[in-house]
Amino acid sequence: MIRFHFAIICISACCLHSASAQLSTVVSEPRQTTQPSKCAPGPWGELEYYPLHLEAPDHISDLISSPSERTSWHFPGKTLEEIDAILTAALIGETDRQRIYSDSNVDLVDPPYRLYPAADIVESMNSLSRQSLYRHLSPWSENRFHRHPFIIESGNVRSWFANSELSLETILHVEKLTYKLGNSLAFSDVPAVLTRINSDKEEREFLRAITRTRSLMLRMTVSPESDFPALKKYWTLGRKGKDLMSFFDSISQTTDVEKVDAIHFLPPTPRKYLNTFPSLSLGMEGQYPGHFWTSLNFGRFNPLQDFDNDEYATMYIHKFLHPVEKPYQFGDLVLFFHPVTHKIIHTCIFVADDIVYTKNGRSPFNPFMLMKLEDLMGRLSIIHAEPGVEVRRKIE
Amino acid sequence: MNIRFTYLCLSPLLFCMATALKSGDALRDDKPNSFRTQNTQPGPWGIIEYSRLVLEPSDHYIKLSTDLEDPSSETVWAILSDSPEGVCRILADAGFETDKVASLTSSDQMVQNPATGWFEITPGEKIILEMTSEQRSKLYPQLQPQKPENPFYQPFALPPGGIREITTTPTGLSERTIGLIEQLTYSKSRAKRFSDIRLIFSETESYEEKVRILKVIGREPDLSARLIVNVQSDLPSLEKYWGAGGRNRESLPMLRSVLAAEGVDRLDIAHLLPPTPRKLIHTYPTPWGYGINTDMPDCFWTAFSFFSDDPPDRHLDFTTHVFEERYESALPPFQFGDLILISDAETGEWIHACNLIADELVFTKNGRSMGRAWIISTLPEVVDSYFNTEKVRVSLHRLKPEFLR
Numbered sequence: 045m046i047r048f049h050f051a052i053i054c055i056s057a058c059c060l061h062s063a064s065a066q067l068s069t070v071v072s073e074p075r076q077t078t079q080p081s082k083c084a085p086g087p088w089g090e091l092e093y094y095p096l097h098l099e100a101p102d103h104i105s106d107l108i109s110s111p112s113e114r115t116s117w118h119f120p121g122k123t124l125e126e127i128d129a130i131l132t133a134a135l136i137g138e139t140d141r142q143r144i145y146s147d148s149n150v151d152l153v154d155p156p157y158r159l160y161p162a163a164d165i166v167e168s169m170n171s172l173s174r175q176s177l178y179r180h181l182s183p184w185s186e187n188r189f190h191r192h193p194f195i196i197e198s199g200n201v202r203s204w205f206a207n208s209e210l211s212l213e214t215i216l217h218v219e220k221l222t223y224k225l226g227n228s229l230a231f232s233d234v235p236a237v238l239t240r241i242n243s244d245k246e247e248r249e250f251l252r253a254i255t256r257t258r259s260l261m262l263r264m265t266v267s268p269e270s271d272f273p274a275l276k277k278y279w280t281l282g283r284k285g286k287d288l289m290s291f292f293d294s295i296s297q298t299t300d301v302e303k304v305d306a307i308h309f310l311p312p313t314p315r316k317y318l319n320t321f322p323s324l325s326l327g328m329e330g331q332y333p334g335h336f337w338t339s340l341n342f343g344r345f346n347p348l349q350d351f352d353n354d355e356y357a358t359m360y361i362h363k364f365l366h367p368v369e370k371p372y373q374f375g376d377l378v379l380f381f382h383p384v385t386h387k388i389i390h391t392c393i394f395v396a397d398d399i400v401y402t403k404n405g406r407s408p409f410n411p412f413m414l415m416k417l418e419d420l421m422g423r424l425s426i427i428h429a430e431p432g433v434e435v436r437r438k439i440e
Numbered sequence: 441m442n443i444r445f446t447y448l449c450l451s452p453l454l455f456c457m458a459t460a461l462k463s464g465d466a467l468r469d470d471k472p473n474s475f476r477t478q479n480t481q482p483g484p485w486g487i488i489e490y491s492r493l494v495l496e497p498s499d500h501y502i503k504l505s506t507d508l509e510d511p512s513s514e515t516v517w518a519i520l521s522d523s524p525e526g527v528c529r530i531l532a533d534a535g536f537e538t539d540k541v542a543s544l545t546s547s548d549q550m551v552q553n554p555a556t557g558w559f560e561i562t563p564g565e566k567i568i569l570e571m572t573s574e575q576r577s578k579l580y581p582q583l584q585p586q587k588p589e590n591p592f593y594q595p596f597a598l599p600p601g602g603i604r605e606i607t608t609t610p611t612g613l614s615e616r617t618i619g620l621i622e623q624l625t626y627s628k629s630r631a632k633r634f635s636d637i638r639l640i641f642s643e644t645e646s647y648e649e650k651v652r653i654l655k656v657i658g659r660e661p662d663l664s665a666r667l668i669v670n671v672q673s674d675l676p677s678l679e680k681y682w683g684a685g686g687r688n689r690e691s692l693p694m695l696r697s698v699l700a701a702e703g704v705d706r707l708d709i710a711h712l713l714p715p716t717p718r719k720l721i722h723t724y725p726t727p728w729g730y731g732i733n734t735d736m737p738d739c740f741w742t743a744f745s746f747f748s749d750d751p752p753d754r755h756l757d758f759t760t761h762v763f764e765e766r767y768e769s770a771l772p773p774f775q776f777g778d779l780i781l782i783s784d785a786e787t788g789e790w791i792h793a794c795n796l797i798a799d800e801l802v803f804t805k806n807g808r809s810m811g812r813a814w815i816i817s818t819l820p821e822v823v824d825s826y827f828n829t830e831k832v833r834v835s836l837h838r839l840k841p842e843f844l845r
Contacts, residue, residue, distance in 0.1 A: 079703060094704050096697040101689050207700030259697075261704060290495045290813065291722040294662065297609030300477045300491035301664050305708035308722060312729070316719035319697075319711065320690040325749040345729050411693070 080263070087278040088374065088396035090265040091306070097204060097256045098411050100321050105252035107408065111188070113238035115166050117177075118186035120156040127157060134177035140165045166236045167220070174223035178232055193230035196222065197258045197419045201229065204256060209249040214241060226422035259319050259413035262306035262399065272296035278396075279309045281343060281375050306395070306414075309374075311343050314393075314401055317412035331406055338403040338412060339377055339391040343438075358388055365436035372435055378417070380424055380431040389431055390424055479668070484681040485776065485798035486667050486674075488709065490816070493662040494606050497724060497811040502654045506589040507637050508647070515568060515638040517592070518558040518584035524550070527559045534579035535572065558584050568639050569623065576626035580635050595633040596657050597807070598625060600824035602632045606659035612652045617643065621657065630827035662722060662815040665709040665801060675699050681798075684776045687747040687839065688714045709797065709816070714747050714777070717795070717803050720814040727810075732756055738808035743779050743793035746803065747839065763837070770838035778836045782823060785831035792826045794819075796836065 080092035099105075119127050124145075131141050140161075145151075148159045169177070181190035196204045201219040208215075217237050222229040234254065241247050264275075276292045295304055307318050322332045329349050336357035341347035351357045365377055376394040381387060392402035398417045404410050424431050480488040502508075521527045524545055531541045544550065550561045571579075583592035599605045603621045611618065617640065624636040634657060644650050667678075675696065683692055691712045698707045710718050720742075730737050735756050737745075744759045745751030755762070763779075770778045774796055782792040794804035800818045806825060823834060 094701050096694070096701055096704075098693045098697050101692050103689060261698065261701075261707075290498065290724060291493070294493040294495050294609075294722075295664075298491065298493060298664075301493075303706065304664075305710065307708060307710050307718075312719045312723065315710070316715045319694045320715075321693060323690055323715070323749050345726065 083397035083399065086397060087274055087371070088264075089270065089275045089278070091262060091396055091399075092265065093260040093262045093399070093414075095198065096259045096261050096319065097206075098259050098319060098321070098413065099208070099252055100255040100409050100411075102252070104321050104408050105248075105255055108251045108255075110247065110251060111235055111238070113163070113235045115161050115163065115233065115235045117159040117161065117181055117190075118156065118184050119159070119181075120184050120186065122157065123155070124150060124157065127159070130177065130180045134169070134173045134180075136165070136169065136173060136177070140168070163236050163239045166233055171223045174221070174232070175225070178223065178230075189232040189234050193225065193232045194254045194256075195225065195423055196229040196231065197227075197416075197422065199227070199229050201231075204258075205253055208253045208256075209246070210253055211246060214246065214250060226425050227418065228422050255409050257404075257411055257413060258419070259411065259415065260399065261319075262395070262414055263303045264306060264309070266295060266302060266304055268299065270296070278374055281311070281373075310401070311375075312345050313341050313343075313347055314338075314412065318401070319411060319413055321411045322408050327408070332408050332410075333403060334406040335391045335403055338401075339393050342393045342401065343375055354388075361388070361391075361436060364439055366439050368435055368437045373437065375437075377436045379434050379436060380421075381434065383430045383432050386432070390420075392420065394435065480799035480801060483799060484677050484773070486669075486678055486681075488665050488798055488801060489668055489706065490663045490665040490801065492608070493664050493722070494609050495660045495662045495722065495724075495813045495815065496655050497658045497813075499651065499655070501724065501810050502651055502658065505654055507591065507641075507654060508650060512641070513638060514562060514642070515636065517561040517563060517579070518553070518556070519561065519582065520558055520584050524559065527561075530582060531579070534582075535575045540567065556584070565639060565642070568636055573626040576624075576635065577628050577633070580626075580633075591635045591637050595635040596637070597825060598632040598634055598657070599661050600630060600632060600821055601661075603634070603657070605661055607656065611656045613649075613656055617653065618656075621653075628828040629830065630824040633828075658811045660806070660813055660815060661817070661821070662813065663801065663817060665797070665816050666706040667709060667712065669698055669705055669707055673699055681776055682712050684714075684747070685841070687777060688712075690715065713797075713803070716745050716748050716751050717742075717814065720805075721803070722813065722815065724813045725810045736808050736810055737805065739793050739805050740790070742803075742805040742814065743795055746777050746779070746795045766839055766843050767837040768840050770836040774836055775838060778838050780819065781835050781837060782826050783833050783835070784829045785833045786829065791829070791832060792822065794822055 080094050083091035083093070119130075122130070128141065131144070136144075144159050144161045144165065147162060148157075150157060150159070178190045178193070181187040182193075183191070185191055198204055201222060202215060205215045205218070214237060217240055218231055221233040221236060222231045224230070231254070237250060238247065241250060272292065272295075276296075280292065291308055295301055307315055310318060317338075326333055329352060331352060333352065336354060337347065337349075337351045340351040340357055340360065351360070361377065361379065368376065372394045374395060378392050378394050378400055379388050380390040382389055390402075390404070392400040392415075395401050395414065399414055400417055400420060401412070402415050402420060403412050404420070404423060421431070477489060477491045480490070519527050519530055521530060527550065528541050528545055531544060532538070536544070544561050544563060544567065545559075549563070550559055552559050580592040580595065583590065586593050588594045602625050603618055607613075607618055620640055620643065621634060624639065625632055625634045627633070637653075637657075640653055641650050644653065678695060678699070679692055682695055683689055691714070694711045695707070698704050698711075710721050713721065725731060725736050730741075730751060732753060737751075737756070740759050741751065741755045744755050744762055767779060776796065776798065778796040780794050780796055780802060781790060783790050792804075792806070794802040794817075796819075797803055797816065800820065802817055802819050802822055803814070804817050804822055805814045806812050806817075806822070819834075823832065826832065
């Protein structure tokens, strides 16, 4: 079994300054590249991709329960002394700390403690303070936006929200409230931004915009020089992909098509869902599809609902898929596991080079998408500091 | 093509359309071999660029063909008649000259099969090659047995441009073989048909070559289509069109994101299709796919399932009540996903159904067979393919608003 561990995304005092320097660098990147990025050459052919920012459609974004503009920090199980140490480590000054305690009436309430910092205090925190404090808040589900912060993989807030209906003022406000998380930027202070929004329309646009997720539009460049037999072998998954062969042959014999969207190389089920948010019908079984369902149904024409059961899915993986080493193949299962318990925390499908097909969570706000493996690692590292990675393939 | 339903419906406006189609005014006059990347007319759908693809059924499917069960057998015409004179009348009505009728019905060439009672004629290569398109179109539908495996009763359906339209890419066949298929192709109204597979097989030397022939004859012209994205792209208009009044809202995030992404100049139409056609486009049915036992999805299943998240198996049974209760006549401007029904103008029988994508592009599955793919085509091509009666009607229908998802 080959397992490799990715670097720990840790936030320690010694690296805060360098992180800050990186932050200023990434935020000043150009708005948007106009040329596609290229994948490394390989048996998958000549691939290029554009980043896409998928935003939940209205019927899903309307499901977002608008939070109060009053920020709240929950500290279940912590004493006031422990909380004070956490805030102090997050560089929140004595005066501000006392204001927070006073406004939160900590002397009058029983634990678990909830703090209600004023908006000006939240806004005055710098990125490093947020990194430090929000790391402590993230384990508790009561801290909704800290547990599941909005991730801006590009590290560029302005390009992330480009072409949204948000005002520049709001975008700049979000930018100011982001913090570094792995190789990405994160944003948790939804209530603080709401304090500056005065129109219902912009508030709805804001709540929709923060559902944005970066996916990829992947294309293959084909020409008469392309090695079509090799490409066909890679993308058709052997027997399982034979319904794609006619399309492949057709593409190989025409000179009129130079770029082929990778959606056509996917098996029927992922082709059906790529770059879409789950429809309501997918929740009819009582829950929306998660990563197991998405990965294990990749090559199945008719998805098997049993894969929504984590226990069954785990049993299936261990029984029917065996670990493999590089070179990885299209359709291989990439699984991420807890370094100590070895419990599977996420799965996705290897597509080509460093691109995977994934659904990052059960929520209807999580689309079926393509992602760079390193970006996915960054997301997983938010909760699981050092996930192990293993690649498995179906036993024929 | 299975004709299963009887329905007569046509608005005056669409009657004009049907008439225009019959007279050929609305049909593309491009030569099949000259197909190059083209653009649709601009419209609320934007501008769509499309290129020709040619799909070919898999070896696996072709090798199941009954045509390969006895590939060396000679062509035999089996005619149901109560007497040899009746056979003569059938041949004469098909346009054979008197001396040829006499020759074909002589005891040298015709015998009566004691098991079936059919008169069986062995016409020979010369007669078959000399036949006109009209003679084939009159005689072949009468030949026994009246079963799908009989290529005279259920001929191979070629595209409107004939075999040349699907041999623009390498075939592995000789020019002589392709020329023979072209010579033996006949017209049934506008539709092109081919039945003389036995004669073609007699010219071949190997099983593999016969498989190649069946694969080439089974080819289907398809289109690869892409929405052109540029600074003129009007997002609200595009959202309104492709969202189809809420029926296709899952595709809108992708549309929005692509329009917002600088550098992207084309969006494959597959991304804009609803879930079911997106899952099926450019592929053939498979035994592990949709369908029950040997009952496979056909054009009606496809058309009525266009906006379904999961196509109901019920559409394999019948769809008349769905049509009657859920659909209404569609008036211009026509919309994405509108159901296009092609029917026999005389009898009202349903012949084919497909769905409008944009301009003249449609999503269609031409037949129930596993050898027919889900493709993008143009409406004139589809109409020509099914124009095998005196007059066809084309009508457009739309889900009633109360069936919005």
